[in-house]
Amino acid sequence: MKVVFLSTFAFDANISLINALKNKCDIYFFTEALYEIDNYLDKNKLSEFLSVGTDVQEIQRFSELIPLDKTFVIKGTRQINVVKKLYNSYRIDKKIREINPDLIILDSHLITYFFTAFRYSKKSLLIVHDPFFHSGENFKADILLRKLYFSLVENKILLNKNQKNDFINHYKQDSNKIFTSFLSVYEYLTFYGGINDKKNTSFNVLFFGRISPYKGVKYFLDACVEIIESGQYPNISFTVAGSGDFDFDITKYYNYSQIKIINKFIQPEELSQFIKSSSVVVCPYVDATQSGVVMSCFAFKKPVIATNVGGLPEMVEDGKTGVIIEPKSTESIKEAIFKLYENPQILEQMSENIAQEYLYGEKSWSQSGEYFIDAINSIIKK
Structure with missing residues (x-):
């Protein structure tokens, strides 16, 4: 054939x-x-x-x-x-x-x-x-x-x-x-330097991908600000990386040293490093189908916080390979980040679940x- x-x-x-x-x-x-x-x-x-x-x-x-x-x-x-x-x-x-x-x-x-x-x-x-x-x-x-x-x-x-x-x-x-x-996983990214299984010394929350209104980036950035201003989590950092035009004013977010915004096209070598250096990735989408972002993260066994829209709940199993939250909710993003930050053993188990399911198993x-x-x-x- x-x-x-x-x-x-x-x-x-x-x-x-x-x-x-x-x-x-x-x-x-x-x-x-x-x-x-x-x-x-x-x-x-x-x-x-x-x-x-x-x-x-x-x-x-x-x-x-x-x-x-x-x-x-x-x-x-x-x-x-x-x-x-x-x-x-x-x-x-x-x-x-x-x-x-x-x-x-x-x-x-x-x-x-x-x-x-x-x-x-x-x-x-x-x-x-x-x-x-x-x-x-x-x-x-x-x-x-x-x-x-x-x-x-x-x-x-x-x-x-x-x-x-x-x-x-x-x-x-x-x-x-x-x-x-x-x-399934976007394994092509692992050909740019391979998978790094080193444990992160800090807790980084990553958003990456093309910037567009449906991505819900503002809800994530507002959650970042509230976490920073609480003063309870000084060793959490946040990264937003991707090309495209923001549909809201991002000026105020540059005032926070814990937030890094990289508004440009991300080459695969850079993307590979961003994912490897993250602890968890956020997909705060307002609407969606399936997501290549999720599959890029799973190639590196990184859990994902994703909204309950489109096909995302098929890809991210709540409590097993990530956390499913309601869309358009800054509070839900914060709670999911806190849960994973305060329970590193959950992150480790999710990483193992991703490997078993997506690298070798049914998905x-x-x-x-x-x-x-x-x-x-x-x-x-x-």
């Missing part, structure tokens, strides 16, 4: 998923070098429109996870250049026809793979990362492209079960063509890959 995986992201979940699938099918991987923020690939270093993975230095470190000789990096073009984008889509489709796959996996709804999505519409599986748009992020171009791809590609797979029925009802989908799987990539294989077989039989 020959499968082509079409992605706009080179790392995060995809290389681990490909690693889980490669022993069950003959898999080819296409990814686009466009914005470094997406996949850390510099398109200006590419001499060809399509470069084989063995010739792209940035991804050679992942040779044990993905087949580099069957990996192709596209020298990307911005969405605004529609004519060139469509021409490039035609060129990519021509290469894919040479491979002659039994099935296509798509992880996005961009123009890059439009011709292939059209040609293989009944033999494709679209990964729907965000079944519903996040607060403040329903951009017109995304809405149009999503509608286009949802109409083209009949078979879709969600990465959480919680939203399956709502998705089917909202978009009027055929329930027999909607599948589910789940995210590993091996198990996630089985759900994908079941979906692929079902589509091919039809």
